[in-house]
Amino acid sequence: MAGSQAAVAAAFARERWLLPRRYDAARARALDRFLREELPKARFYAPFAGRPLSGLPVVDKRTVLADFAAFNRHGITLDRALAVAEAAERSRTFTDRLPGGVTVGLSSGTSGTRGVFLVSEAESRLWAGILMGQLMSTACLRTLLTRPLRIALFLRANSNLYETLGSRRVSFSWHDLTLPVAAHLPDLPGTDVLVAPASVLRQIASAKPAGLRPLQVVSVAETLEPDDEAVIREAFGRPVEQIYQATEGLLAVSCPAGRLHLNEAHVHVEPEWIDHQRFHPVVTDFTRTTQYVVRHRLDDVLLAAPGPCPCGRPGRSIHAVLGRADDVLALGDVPVYPDVLRHAVALAGDLGDYRIEQHGAEWRLATTAGSSGAMERVATEIGLLARRLGATAPAVVPMAWPVEAPDAKRRRIRKVS
Numbered sequence: 170m171a172g173s174q175a176a177v178a179a180a181f182a183r184e185r186w187l188l189p190r191r192y193d194a195a196r197a198r199a200l201d202r203f204l205r206e207e208l209p210k211a212r213f214y215a216p217f218a219g220r221p222l223s224g225l226p227v228v229d230k231r232t233v234l235a236d237f238a239a240f241n242r243h244g245i246t247l248d249r250a251l252a253v254a255e256a257a258e259r260s261r262t263f264t265d266r267l268p269g270g271v272t273v274g275l276s277s278g279t280s281g282t283r284g285v286f287l288v289s290e291a292e293s294r295l296w297a298g299i300l301m302g303q304l305m306s307t308a309c310l311r312t313l314l315t316r317p318l319r320i321a322l323f324l325r326a327n328s329n330l331y332e333t334l335g336s337r338r339v340s341f342s343w344h345d346l347t348l349p350v351a352a353h354l355p356d357l358p359g360t361d362v363l364v365a366p367a368s369v370l371r372q373i374a375s376a377k378p379a380g381l382r383p384l385q386v387v388s389v390a391e392t393l394e395p396d397d398e399a400v401i402r403e404a405f406g407r408p409v410e411q412i413y414q415a416t417e418g419l420l421a422v423s424c425p426a427g428r429l430h431l432n433e434a435h436v437h438v439e440p441e442w443i444d445h446q447r448f449h450p451v452v453t454d455f456t457r458t459t460q461y462v463v464r465h466r467l468d469d470v471l472l473a474a475p476g477p478c479p480c481g482r483p484g485r486s487i488h489a490v491l492g493r494a495d496d497v498l499a500l501g502d503v504p505v506y507p508d509v510l511r512h513a514v515a516l517a518g519d520l521g522d523y524r525i526e527q528h529g530a531e532w533r534l535a536t537t538a539g540s541s542g543a544m545e546r547v548a549t550e551i552g553l554l555a556r557r558l559g560a561t562a563p564a565v566v567p568m569a570w571p572v573e574a575p576d577a578k579r580r581r582i583r584k585v586s
Contacts, residue, residue, distance in 0.1 A: 193483075196434050196455075203455035211461045213239035222437065227451055227464045230284050230416070241287050241460040243271065250285050251275075271459060284416030287460040295456060296419060299435060303422040304410065308384045312361060313338050321357060323350075323365035324390065347575055354378045364412070366391040367401075368579040374404030381405075387412055391579050392492050394511060413490050415469070417462045418454045421487065426479045428486040438485065441466065446473055447491065447506060468494040472508060495584050498527045500560035507582050513554045517546040524571055527584045533568035 200222070209218040213236065217225050233240050237247035250273045267273055270290040288296070312318050323344045344353045344365075350372045357363070357373070358380025364387040365373065373381070386405050388397075389412045398409045413421035413429055418436055421429040431438050435456045440448035447470050454462040470491040478486045492507040499505065514523065521538025532551065536543055548565035555562040573579070 196437075199435075200437055200453070200455045203458075207458045208461065208463065210242045210458070211240055212244070214461065214463065222453060222464065225464050227466050229466050229468075233465070234285070237285065242458060243267075243287075245271070245273075245287060247285065250287065254285065286416045288457065289459045292457055292459060299432070300412070300419060300422070303430075303432075304385075304387065304412065306385050309361060312384065318361050319359055320362040320364065321360045323353070323369050349575065351376070357381045361385070362387065363405075364389055366578065367393045367397045367409075370401045370409070371397050374401045377404060383407065385410060389414065392490055392496075392507070392581075394581070396515070415467065417452050417465050417467065418457060420450070420452065421490075424478060424480040424482055424486070428474050428478050428480070428488060429490070430478065430482050430484055430486045433484040439464070440471075440473070443470065447471065448473060449494070470494065470497065470506065492580070492582065496580065496582050498525075498532070498582065498584050500555050500558060500563060503558050503560040505554070505558070509554065510551075510582055513550045514547060517543065517550045519543075520547070523581060524568075525582050526568065526571070527563070528586050530563055532563040532565050534565055535568050535570045537570070 204222060208214045214225070234247060237250065238244045245267060250267070253267060254273045254275045267287070272288050272290075272293060274286050274288075275284070309318055317338050317340045319340045319342070321342050321344060323346055342356065344356070346366075346369065350369055354373070354376055355378075357378050360381060360383050362385045363370070363373070363381070363383040367388045368391060370386060370388060383405055384407075386401060386407045387410045388401075393409060393411055401409050408425075408427070411421075411423040411429055412419070419432050420436060420438075421431045423429050431450075435454065437453040437455060439451040439453075441451055442448045449467060450469065450471055451464055451466045452462060453464055470493070472488045472491055474486045474488045489508065496507045497504050498510065510525070514520065514525070519538065520536040520543055522536070524535045526533045534544060534547055544565065544567055548562075551565055552562040
């Protein structure tokens with residue numbers, strides 16, 4: 170245990186104080202070493218030994234799942250990994266490992282295909298150090314000098330990966346999203362760092378539990394939308410920070426300036442541009458050697474931020490994770506990106522929470538509140554948006570509130586067909 174904590178502390182110190190001083194040189198050396206020494210150990214990549222990164226194939230989740238054993242150094246099959254992960258999901262006990270101390274986990278499968286990830290104990294420690302080095306505030310560091318820091322994490326599933334955060338100086342608690350949020354509220358007073366999906370943070374903010382005055386509030390797993398951010402910020406008196414993580418690894422962490430900084434000290438990101446602002450990331454994680462993530466194309470749509478970040482942190486930054494490719498609706502051949510549609514919906518006034526689904530030429534709308542005439546106001550704003558885009562407005566019709574599992578990621582905007 171002491172060795173594990175020392176490894177996390179070392180990774181934290183490198184991330185916090187050393188990497189920023191030799192950013193470009195360190196990442197270039199690490200990527201080169203990874204391609205030369207580590208990548209040929211995976212069966213899929215052995216035929217490509219010696220090629221530069223640009224000479225390797227671009228893959229996606231379906232490619233990896235089709236021959237899972239070829240993308241990890243232990244030759245672990247998908248069936249074997251799924252058996253362990255699904256048993257943990259059923260029992261709600263997430264401590265089992267595969268031989269060699271390998272942790273297996275599942276993504277929530279918002280794109281329709283559940284991702285599977287494998288990490289070693291060493292990679293778990295590195296992840297914990299990197300995450301805390303990038304995210305932990307000065308106030309939290311001061312707290313660590315006097316007492317253990319209390320971190321509450323709300324997620325669909327726990328993992329040995331997250332448990333790595335726990336130590337003598339960090340008290341980590343996982344809160345199961347398959348249970349009602351109200352059931353967790355009595356445990357939250359005294360929490361220093363509150364980490365949860367945006368929709369859950371908003372529920373907690375609305376409940377206003379006595380004694381909950383976190384030093385940091387962090388949104389994970391879902392798109393953080395401006396209306397949620399405003400409600401959560403007002404309730405806790407803190408800016409809402411963000412972690413952007415996927416099956417493919419830790420991809421970005423927010424900074425004091427409000428941008429998300431891509432984790433380029435450890436993950437090489439090639440933008441696949443959609444237009445002059447938005448792109449799909451093609452990622453290569455050169456720190457993971459259990460499961461290889463190399464030129465992996467994500468369906469996520471990211472909004473680039475121009476120029477250097479005011480915070481001074483090196484590397485590329487983004488304004489937001491806009492959603493997945495199937496969160497982009499269409500008016501004929503004209504794409505309607507989630508950030509553009511959210512702005513139009515906001516102009517329609519108070520709707521409470523809402524869901525918009527595209528079913529062909531119909532855009533279906535459900536709201537939880539809102540004043541009378543909400544449907545007509547939304548239809549008007551969408552019609553104006555369509556006109557600006559040079560497209561034909563859709564038929565906006567009401568729908569019942571969709572049935573959503575309590576642990577499902579919220580998706581306000583979704584293209585069904």
